[in-house]
Amino acid sequence: xxxxxxxxxxxxxxxxxxxxxxxxARPPGWSAGTTGRPLATCIxxxxxxxxxxxxxxxxxGFDCVTPQKQLGSGDYWVISEHVGERSRSRRPLNVRMLSLxxxxxTLHILYKDGRVExxxxxxxxxxxxxxxGAIVEYPIPRLRAPVDxxxxxxxxxxxxxxxxxxxxxxxxxxxxxxxxxxxxxYAAFGGLCIALLTYNLALWATLRYRFQLAYAVMVATLxxxxxxxxxxxxxxxxxxxxxxxxxxxxxxxxxxATSLLWFARTFFEEHVFGPRLRMFxxxxxxxxxxxxxxxxxxxxxxxxxxxTIYNWVFAAMILPILAVVASAWRNxxxxxxxxxxxxxxxxxxxxxxxxxxxxxxxxxxxxxNSTLVSMAAEALLSSIAIAYRIxxxxxxxDAAVAAETVxxxxxxxxxxxxxxxxxxxxxxxxxxxxxxxxxxLDLDRFKQVNDTIGHDGGDEVLRVVAxxxxxxxxxxxxxxxxxxxxxxxxxxxxxxxxxxxxxxxLRATRMPFDLRVxxxxxxxxxxxxxxxxxxxxxxxxxxxxxxxxAAGRDRVKTAPIAA
Numbered sequence: 001x002x003x004x005x006x007x008x009x010x011x012x013x014x015x016x017x018x019x020x021x022x023x024x025a026r027p028p029g030w031s032a033g034t035t036g037r038p039l040a041t042c043i044x045x046x047x048x049x050x051x052x053x054x055x056x057x058x059x060x061g062f063d064c065v066t067p068q069k070q071l072g073s074g075d076y077w078v079i080s081e082h083v084g085e086r087s088r089s090r091r092p093l094n095v096r097m098l099s100l101x102x103x104x105x106t107l108h109i110l111y112k113d114g115r116v117e118x119x120x121x122x123x124x125x126x127x128x129x130x131x132x133g134a135i136v137e138y139p140i141p142r143l144r145a146p147v148d149x150x151x152x153x154x155x156x157x158x159x160x161x162x163x164x165x166x167x168x169x170x171x172x173x174x175x176x177x178x179x180x181x182x183x184x185x186y187a188a189f190g191g192l193c194i195a196l197l198t199y200n201l202a203l204w205a206t207l208r209y210r211f212q213l214a215y216a217v218m219v220a221t222l223x224x225x226x227x228x229x230x231x232x233x234x235x236x237x238x239x240x241x242x243x244x245x246x247x248x249x250x251x252x253x254x255x256x257a258t259s260l261l262w263f264a265r266t267f268f269e270e271h272v273f274g275p276r277l278r279m280f281x282x283x284x285x286x287x288x289x290x291x292x293x294x295x296x297x298x299x300x301x302x303x304x305x306x307x308t309i310y311n312w313v314f315a316a317m318i319l320p321i322l323a324v325v326a327s328a329w330r331n332x333x334x335x336x337x338x339x340x341x342x343x344x345x346x347x348x349x350x351x352x353x354x355x356x357x358x359x360x361x362x363x364x365x366x367x368x369n370s371t372l373v374s375m376a377a378e379a380l381l382s383s384i385a386i387a388y389r390i391x392x393x394x395x396x397x398d399a400a401v402a403a404e405t406v407x408x409x410x411x412x413x414x415x416x417x418x419x420x421x422x423x424x425x426x427x428x429x430x431x432x433x434x435x436x437x438x439x440x441l442d443l444d445r446f447k448q449v450n451d452t453i454g455h456d457g458g459d460e461v462l463r464v465v466a467x468x469x470x471x472x473x474x475x476x477x478x479x480x481x482x483x484x485x486x487x488x489x490x491x492x493x494x495x496x497x498x499x500x501x502x503x504x505x506l507r508a509t510r511m512p513f514d515l516r517v518x519x520x521x522x523x524x525x526x527x528x529x530x531x532x533x534x535x536x537x538x539x540x541x542x543x544x545x546x547x548x549x550a551a552g553r554d555r556v557k558t559a560p561i562a563a
Contacts, residue, residue, distance in 0.1 A: 035178040036096060036170025039080040039150070043068055043163060046075035046153060052108050052116075055079075056151050068162040073304045078152040078164040085169060086146040092139065092172040095150060098165045099134040099231070101243055101303050102126065103156020107138055113145035123241035130234040130242065132182035137175060158303035186230045193223040207390065211266035218259035225252040247296045250310065254292025257317055258285050264324050268335055272328050284320040287313055338388060414481040416459055417466035425480035425488060430534045435493035437525050438541045439502065441469070444518045444553040446485040453513050460512045465519070468509055472497055499523050499556040507554075518554035520545055525561055 042062035044055075055061070055077050062079055063071075087093040095107070106120040119138055121129065131137045140147060150167070157163045170178070197219045204212035227233055228249045233240070265273065265281050273281070291313045295306045328336040412424035420428065429436075443449070443465065450458040462485065469479045469489055477491035491497055499521045511517045522545025528534045540559035548557040 035174045036094075036168035039083065039167040039169060040064070041078050041080050041164055041167055043071065043076055043078050045071070046077050046155070050077070050153075052077075052106075052151055052153065056108070056110055056149065068165070069159055071159060071163075073157060073159045075153070075155045076157055076159075076163045078154065080150040080167055082149060083147040083169060086144075087140040087142045089142060092142060093147075094170050094172060094175050095138040095140060096131075096135050096166075096168045096170050096175065098162070099126070099130055099136050099242060099246075100162060100165060101158035101160055101246055101299075101307075102154050102163075104153075105155070106153045108151040108153075109138075109140060110148045110151060111143055111145040112148045113143075115143060115145065117141045117143075123243045124239060126242040127234045127240055127245065128238050130231040131175065132179045132186065132231050132235075134229055134231045135178070139172075140169075158307065160304055160307040182230065186226055186232065189226055190223060193219050193226070197223070203390070207393075209266075209390070209393065211263055214259055214263040214266050218256055218263055221252050221256040221259055225249065225256055228252060243300065247299050250299070251292050251296040254288055254295075257314065258288045258292075261285050261288070261317070261320060264321065264339070267339065268324065268328050268333050269331075272324070272331050272333050274327070277323055277327055280323060281320055284317065288317065334392060338384075342384075417463055417481050419466050419470070419487070420478060420480035422480065422482040425478060425482060425490075426534070428478055429490050430528055430531055432490075432528055434527070435525055436528050436537070437491055437493045437496040437523060438528075438537050439489040439497065439499055440482075440522045440538075440541045440545045441465075441487045441489070441502070441519050442483075442521075442545055442549070443485040444520055444549075449515065449517060453515060457512045457515075461515070461517055464509060464511060465506065465517075468505055469502070472502055472505060493525050496525075499558070503554070503556055520548035520553050521556045522546070522548055522559065523556065524559035 042059075042064035043066075044062045056079065059079070062077070068076075068078075085093060095109075102123070104120065104122055105126060106118060109117040109119075111117075117140075126136055129136050129138065152164050154163050197216055200212045200216040200219065203209070204216060228245055233245055233248070234242070261281060261284055265278075291306075291310050295310050299306050325336065325339070328339070412420060414421045443461070446458065446461075449461055453461075462481070465487060466479070466481065469487055473479045473489055474491050474495055474497065477489060477497065480488045482488045489497060489502075503519065503521055506517070506519055522541045522543065524537050524540035524544060526533065526537045526540070528537055544557040544559040548555050551557065
């Protein structure tokens with residue numbers, strides 16, 4: 001258990017160290033998000049009647065220090081540093097930036113010779129420019145003069161995560177490589193999701209464990225989230241507004257987080273969840289669903305406010321996870337270390353993304369895509385955890401089946417002799433096909449045996465008789481202790497056990513304290529297809545036993561076969 005917590009902390013620290021570091025601190029070409037040369041930007045608020053040429057010359061009016069997110073929502077001008085590169089036929093250039101919540105977005109490409117090329121897009125137009133990785137890309141027209149600066153006017157910016165972020169100049173070859181890289185990344189994740197979804201649904205259909213269904217729902221929503229957040233949805237539906245794509249993105253991430261809580265609720269043993277923790281989990285899942293659905297429906301009305309609420313609710317999601325982990329620790333859950341190893345990276349990734357949204361942690365491409373990387377690792381580890389969980393459940397089930405079998409056998413057997421008891425003997429006897437031979441054996445003067453050698457000695461005599469009967473019974477025969485010192489043996493009449501042979505064997509068997517013990521046997525033959533026939537056969541054998549006792553004991557009497 002301690003190793004599980006230590007592993008969780010170690011993985012969390014390692015993951016945070018890798019993914020929370022600034023993208024620019026990593027080697028060039030580390031990811032598609034760092035493709036090309038970065039451009040610093042400055043920002044200023046837009047006013048009615050602004051002319052882009054006048055704005056471009058008035059650089060003193062731009063703020064290059066204050067983080068964009070602190071400026072709030074509204075209309076803005078954003079200008080880049082000097083570009084100083086020329087887009088050529090053999091080396092065409094593109095402008096790349098992150099996809100954000102924006103209304104009308106206009107890009108002015110300012111050239112050194114004073115020429116300007118302008119591209120203006122509404123949210124639907126932005127969708128058509130999205131590349132894999134949710135990167136908005138503008139091709140730079142090939143003119144003779146190099147590009148001086150880039151100037152954006154963004155109207156209706158929610159500024160939830162910035163107005164214009166991560167601006168880069170990249171060649172067409174670099175952009176193609178970035179798309180190829182992202183396609184491989186998302187295809188690998190999608191293939192993994194499909195495999196895990198099929199695997200867990202198949203297991204759930206067979207075993208019906210709730211955590212398998214919860215995990216399948218989580219994988220399905222994460223696959224949908226990857227499809228929307230990657231920009232693949234924009235390629236499939238180029239006429240959808242980019243803001244609509246982002247709303248779907250938020251909703252799917254909410255469903256994935258809710259299914260994570262559901263998975264945690266069903267993965268651990270039931271004793272981990274007390275009444276308060278169960279209620280806390282229900283409230284947490286309801287809050288997540290409410291904020292996700294609310295953002296998807298009402299985001300166009302107040303995107304900044306709803307995004308802030310969304311981020312804080314997501315930040316609070318760590319509380320039920322910590323509560324479950326703490327309860328699992330206290331209650332010594334067998335699955336805590338599995339959960340810790342598998343879910344360390346996704347939980348930390350979620351926390352880092354929320355902290356990034358709140359402005360605490362700087363943005364990086366890998367942090368922005370940490371959900372994919374962490375969930376891919378989690379999916380592989382969780383598949384092992386689920387297999388282990390099923391193995392434990394199977395062992396518990398097998399142990400329960402074995403215990404039930406033992407209990408059933410104990411309920412069917414006489415505890416002293418190990419032979420069938422009367423109830424079990426009847427359940428196995430009635431309904432046997434063909435004529436049967438029933439032998440009823442009763443020890444003679446058994447009270448005197450107990451008086452002579454004591455009850456312990458008498459019990460041992462009963463065990464010796466039982467072993468003798470068991471040794472003489474054919475493979476398909478039934479032997480039982482049906483009374484205190486009364487035994488029964490039932491076998492097929494075609495291959496009967498000779499009663500005289502049984503009596504001779506008993507006479508020759510050494511008894512405790514070399515005591516001479518005799519028995520009387522009554523036999524009868526007939527069908528026992530139903531209870532009526534059994535009673536008839538038993539009465540006949542019992543009368544024969546009475547005749548043997550009356551004739552002097554230590555002998556065999558056989559009932560006549562009914563005509």
